[in-house]
Amino acid sequence: MNFSSKLLEDAVNEFSKLPGVGQKTALRLVLHLLNKEQEEVNQFGNTLIKLKQEIKNCSICYNISDHTICEICTSHKRDKETICVVEDTRDVMAIENTGQYFGVYHVLGGLISPMDGIGPADLYIDGLVQRVSTGDIKEVILALSPNMEGDTTLFYLFKRLKEFNVPITTIARGIAFGGELEYTDEITLGRSIITRVPYENAMMR
Amino acid sequence: MNFSSKLLEDAVNEFSKLPGVGQKTALRLVLHLLNKEQEEVNQFGNTLIKLKQEIKNCSICYNISDHTICEICTSHKRDKETICVVEDTRDVMAIENTGQYFGVYHVLGGLISPMDGIGPADLYIDGLVQRVSTGDIKEVILALSPNMEGDTTLFYLFKRLKEFNVPITTIARGIAFGGELEYTDEITLGRSIITRVPYENAMMR
The missing domain is CATH 3.40.1360.10 (Dna Topoisomerase Vi A Subunit; Chain: A, domain 2)
Incomplete structure (x- = not known):
């Protein structure tokens, strides 16, 4: 791509490092941010920096958490x-x-x-x-x-x-709700027969 | 969505403000950034903030530019x-x-x-x-x-x-290169007949 601005190019390159984001999508996202107020862009950037700085892994279950021990473990x-x-x-x-x-x-x-x-x-x-x-x-x-x-x-x-x-x-592995029996692969279908469950247990509560 | 962390939720909400980015995509992007080093995340955030702060519109053609007058105009x-x-x-x-x-x-x-x-x-x-x-x-x-x-x-x-x-x-408006005549809409096709050009002019130089 042929950028008219180095600043623009840098920002597009940062965005295109993200998974599934190509140069064209990155450009669209950057131009969208450019149309926002300075304050909103600052908030976007600073939220990410703060996230990385302050986030912790729960010391018991290692889930992402704001505290040393997560809400579920406490x-x-x-x-x-x-x-x-x-x-x-x-x-x-x-x-x-x-x-x-x-x-x-x-x-x-x-x-x-x-x-x-x-x-x-x-x-x-x-x-x-x-x-x-x-x-x-x-x-x-x-x-x-x-x-x-x-x-x-x-x-x-x-x-x-x-x-x-x-x-x-x-x-349990098996056929998903809403799935079609005839389009289910043979490994899943075979396994779901072997691990069949009593009718009463199979119904959603 | 049921977030285990307020910091995570804030970051996902910022990303999902971008066009075409839903909550699931936003979460994937944020978790990707979380796996990066602090320095890379800082660079991502600061590049965007700097872009918004320092970018200018060329005073002649209003294109995005690093300088008061863009490279094309100079x-x-x-x-x-x-x-x-x-x-x-x-x-x-x-x-x-x-x-x-x-x-x-x-x-x-x-x-x-x-x-x-x-x-x-x-x-x-x-x-x-x-x-x-x-x-x-x-x-x-x-x-x-x-x-x-x-x-x-x-x-x-x-x-x-x-x-x-x-x-x-x-x-010129007309049929794109690689386009199929039979699938072109009637307005484009009709217009491309009215605005037909001499054969010599139509060839790519």
Whole structure:
């Protein structure tokens, strides 16, 4: 691109570093910001800088938090004996939105992915083992995405956690609500037959 | 959405003010920035703030520029007697990329759009009239988007400029290169027959 201004070019380059943002989209976003008042642009920039400076990971579950211990871990309403293990804070938000889970979480901060050079030591796995090893935990639910990295991580976590004799479960895989049986891939469909559940349990509460 | 952190929520809200960015995309972008070093996040925020603080509009053509007069208006290689009138700086970049235009520009900063409350007084039209009125201009090319706002602005500019007896042209409308004749709408196709050009002129140089 042929920029008329170095300042403009710098700003467009910063935006196009973001995932899924190309140069044309970046230019559109920057020109949108340019039409705003100075105060609004300052707020945009400073909010991001402040976020990075002040945000913490909860020292128990490693979820993103404003405080040393997050709201879920401090809440008296949550069942502290059930831990749901997830990849990142987006998964915590997704599960919270269902309104079906009342235990606490453990955020791994990623999945094991040798292709990307991410090994077990890069994730908050030791913290999880530590929590389970206290003996206060009654169930560990592994809620990871059903892909290669998720399965690898699942296998590794199972190996690390089995010595504590705590029940380890995974979230059910099967046909999504609204999905069409005939368009479901054979692995999912086959697995959903093997892990079939009694009719009464299958209905949404 | 159910945020675990006020800081995170603020940052996501700032991003989702941008055009075409919803809450889910905003969250993805913010989490991407969170994984970066503090220095990179500072650079992102400060580049935007600096852009808004220091950017200028060229005092001749109103294009976005780092200086009081832009590079195109100061260049000795450009034909100062031909003005190409465009909506915004993106159009200047698009025309510069063609490598087919060697005159100067005039950026209106928008199009007349009564629906959005944008009238002629909100655009840099007086500056254009001023430039044409000096008598140094040999041609004004109106290069506006072929939509209702573009046509309204075209009509208004023509009325304001015709008293100076300067040739006023518009860029050709017709079938795009690579377009299919049978799928072209009837208005474009009809117009492209009326404004047909001699074969020798139609070939790309």
